[in-house]
Amino acid sequence: MPGHEELRGLARAHGFELVGLTPAAPLRDDLERLEAWRDAGHGADLGYMTRNPPQRADARTLLPDVRTVVSVAVPYGAAPTGFAHERRYGRVARYAWGRDYHDVVLPRLRSLGAALARHLGGRASKAACDHSPILERAFAARAGLGFVGKNTCLIRPGHGSWFLLGEILLDVEVAPEPPAAPAMSAAEGCGTCQRCIAACPTQAFVGPFVLDARRCISYWTLETLAPFPRELRERFGAWVFGCDDCQTICPFNAFDVDAAWPELQAEAGVGPRIDLAATLAITTDAAYVQRFAGTALRRSGRVGLLRGAAVAARNVGATTAWRALEDLARHDPAAVLRAHALWALAGLDAAKARPLLERARTDPDPMVRAEASAA
Numbered sequence: 001m002p003g004h005e006e007l008r009g010l011a012r013a014h015g016f017e018l019v020g021l022t023p024a025a026p027l028r029d030d031l032e033r034l035e036a037w038r039d040a041g042h043g044a045d046l047g048y049m050t051r052n053p054p055q056r057a058d059a060r061t062l063l064p065d066v067r068t069v070v071s072v073a074v075p076y077g078a079a080p081t082g083f084a085h086e087r088r089y090g091r092v093a094r095y096a097w098g099r100d101y102h103d104v105v106l107p108r109l110r111s112l113g114a115a116l117a118r119h120l121g122g123r124a125s126k127a128a129c130d131h132s133p134i135l136e137r138a139f140a141a142r143a144g145l146g147f148v149g150k151n152t153c154l155i156r157p158g159h160g161s162w163f164l165l166g167e168i169l170l171d172v173e174v175a176p177e178p179p180a181a182p183a184m185s186a187a188e189g190c191g192t193c194q195r196c197i198a199a200c201p202t203q204a205f206v207g208p209f210v211l212d213a214r215r216c217i218s219y220w221t222l223e224t225l226a227p228f229p230r231e232l233r234e235r236f237g238a239w240v241f242g243c244d245d246c247q248t249i250c251p252f253n254a255f256d257v258d259a260a261w262p263e264l265q266a267e268a269g270v271g272p273r274i275d276l277a278a279t280l281a282i283t284t285d286a287a288y289v290q291r292f293a294g295t296a297l298r299r300s301g302r303v304g305l306l307r308g309a310a311v312a313a314r315n316v317g318a319t320t321a322w323r324a325l326e327d328l329a330r331h332d333p334a335a336v337l338r339a340h341a342l343w344a345l346a347g348l349d350a351a352k353a354r355p356l357l358e359r360a361r362t363d364p365d366p367m368v369r370a371e372a373s374a375a
Ligand code: B12
Pocket: 029, 030, 031, 032, 033, 034, 035, 037, 046, 049, 093, 094, 095, 129, 130, 131, 132, 133, 134, 135, 136, 137, 138, 148, 151, 152, 153, 154, 155, 161, 162, 163, 164, 165, 166, 186, 187, 209, 210, 211, 213, 216, 218, 219, 222, 223, 241, 242, 243, 244, 246
């Protein structure tokens, strides 16, 4: 059986520099935490993680004969602390600047999985990244890749948290590697720091290590097509896709890290910002797919992204987007877009928006009528 150095060499040859492995025994403490999170309603409608917690804490859900979980961390590059919206741009979280990471990470993981299985004499391997129902941070922490911070992100001292996680499940046992340094516990890692909790613009942390997705900008902009809660909208600032605020503030992220692969660099995708007027002028799904093909933004769909772009337009004072917002408010078939466009127009210029708001009082959709009344 090859040694750990040989396994690392194989991983490196596939582009994975940060690798750890752990026996596949189910996660116990993490299962309790996941259940508590679900029971408190913090998981919102993220059904695939909350439906059956014991399965999420047990890698056998994905590969019945699993014996070893190999975790990888893929740096996507550090995000800057500031953002120049110039009253016209919406902000994209760092992990989504380049090509869609699911498309980039999974094929390499599968190919590494096949190579590892071959070398170790296994029969099967399974690759997972993000969408699989498995607690990726918890397995990665147990594999020694880092510790879970109070912002709930996996942090690796010396690297920060600007990385994605992926796993390869193997049906062969690999003796655990002796740790290079003693693993840092969550309490040791963060110490008395609480910066991320204070920095969250929507106060999404109910306490250290506990995030309520129902208040998180990342959840609202990525995971649901529902209307944004009115009381949170102004706090979304310029964010249109994800949010990095609880990571940029973290002292472990106080230095520059490069993206591991060219596909994850800004030049390969949409980069740090999108023009709000141009985005809000996208009227068909086909035009949307063409604009955002190959990037993670494609996953929100036209309605999901334009809803956030309307809110950002008001928050940054993007009067350049007035025309596009007016068109959405008048004609868009999606009620959620008509409603969010009205909210944006009312905030940009209440007097000028009045005729549109009056008109919307007879809109066929109750959500739009309610928005017009509230404005
Ligand atoms: C659902 C989800 C979300 C939700 C909920 C996030 C959350 N914190 O729960 C939303 C949409 C809000 C979200 C946002 C983001 N996400 Co997300 N998300 C997921 C997903 C699919 C499941 C997470 C989950 O199960 N949450 C439930 C909670 C209870 O579990 P958990 O956060 O994983 O925590 C477990 C352990 O870390 C541990 N733990 C928790 N607390 C404590 C406390 C102590 C003391 C200890 C020791 C351990 C511990 O126990 C928990 C298990 O119960 C994972 C992929 C996956 N399949 O795992 C990606 C994932 C966690 N997301 C990721 C990313 C990149 C993000 C964003 C940075 C994207 C962005 N820029 O907008 C933000 C970060 C927001 C944040 N602070 O978490 C990465 C994280 C990489 C990293 N370095 O940690 C993952 C792993 C995807 C990937 N493959 O790379 N995400």
